[in-house]
Amino acid sequence: MLYAILCYNSEEIVGAWTKEEDDAVMADLSVVHDRWAAEGRFAGAARLLPTTAATSLRKGDEPLVLDGPFVETKEQLLGFYVLDCESLDQALEAARDLAKANPGVGGYEIRPVGLFVPGSGLA
């Protein structure tokens, strides 16, 4: 089963990281990524540009295009993982690994993936 792990955190805090702090977090996370890749279950990950660069489309008869992220909350969706897990427990374990590598506030939303469309080999 593929699981998506959605990464939530405060953009104000992450945006206040210095370049060095940001680099350090990314280096710690890449250790986790490498391990998953070695196990052959890493489908990919994305880190998104700030929510200020987001545009939303609200569904309807006449779809409405809005500036900003889809919902306004204190924490913003900053990225997501798509990971092969045998069970919810294993997905939770993976999220715990991420929390260890990138501690602080924020959290992860774990949601089973109904349809996964692999990339076209962009990288």
Added chain:
Amino acid sequence: MTTDLAWIDAALTGARPRAVGALLRYFRDLDVAEEAFQNACLRALKAWPQNGPPRDPTAWLILVGRNAALDQTRRQARQAPLPADDQISDLEDVEAPLAERLDEAHYRDDILRLLFICCHPELPATQQIALALRIVSGLSVKQIARAFLVGESAMEQRITRAKARIAGADTPFETPGPVERSERLGVVAAMIYLVFNEGYSAGGAEAEARRPLCEEAIRLGRLLLRLFQAEPEIMGLTALMLLQHARAPARFDGQGAVVLMDDQDRSLWNGKMIAEGLALIDKAMRHRRAGPYQVQAAIAALHARAAHAEDTDWAQIDLLYGALEALQPSPVITLNRAVAVAKVRGPQAALEMIEPLASRLSGYFHFHGVKGALLQQLGRLPEAREAFGQAIALAGSAAEAAHIRMHLDRLSREGQAASV
């Protein structure tokens, strides 16, 4: 542990504009608000490592800061025989329902107010910038002094004087109406762009010290954009700053001399910043409410989109400068347009365009630099030399002077070659 402290530090920095803005609304006094926030930060440094971070650090800081300041007000009130009216109103505030105080809707006007009071028209630009960096961004006096290349005590004095000036001014505490809000936004956007330019215009050895000003300005732009998500000019401003700052690593060579855009190593440009800037300008354009920041960002975007200097769409840039001249007539904009015109229609057309500007721009370094380069292209070398000479006399930094000197050296080589 070190991770904890670094995280707390980032959380405090991130929370600062909202928290100080809200505390200013309660206490209507900048010094009290800043001190309350400072107190809350000290308590956070003690409490958070023990108890873990709160779910909403900003709300925590506002509450704790407010309570600390109220305690102090109460203590002072007990010592005084008759409390002043404003202290009574502060005590009444305690009874007000908490929910109202943490209302999200207040935040954007709180932060806008905080930025707006830094833009007091009586304050010279440098004081506005210093004040915004101190109060809103929370940079230390030492950091600001380093960025402005002055001593710490001189900067301390400058900030104290600026604060005294705004303390005497009428700070608007009522919730602004739509017209006032949009006026305030315009003033604040201009101040943020000043912060950016203070960092961007520096060259050579100064560039490194002043880089934080650019980064801070971008952070303030994103902050405003989160609060006012559908304002195309704020998108344009933030895009403009991102697109310009993306070129920072290529703008100066190893010796600190200016590298012109045509000669820059474009692989050094920051692709992530460019992507964000392009996304923002695309969003802004959809509103079809053009403004000066959007047009400038659109010009910067055309440069950013060109993989090589020769791919630059100069005809489009010429048109955009024309639009900018219509929005905001200024000889400096015409001068910039002339650079595009020279690429599209040749140096003669560009020279004819800038000659009428001579009286208004005679004291402007770039005017003589551009004029010299155009004359040089036309083979009018003695006149070019004279223009470059005037530019050197007006150069604002060693890097600018060095750049013009390079042109002069090239001229004398061409002159020799011609006479051989």
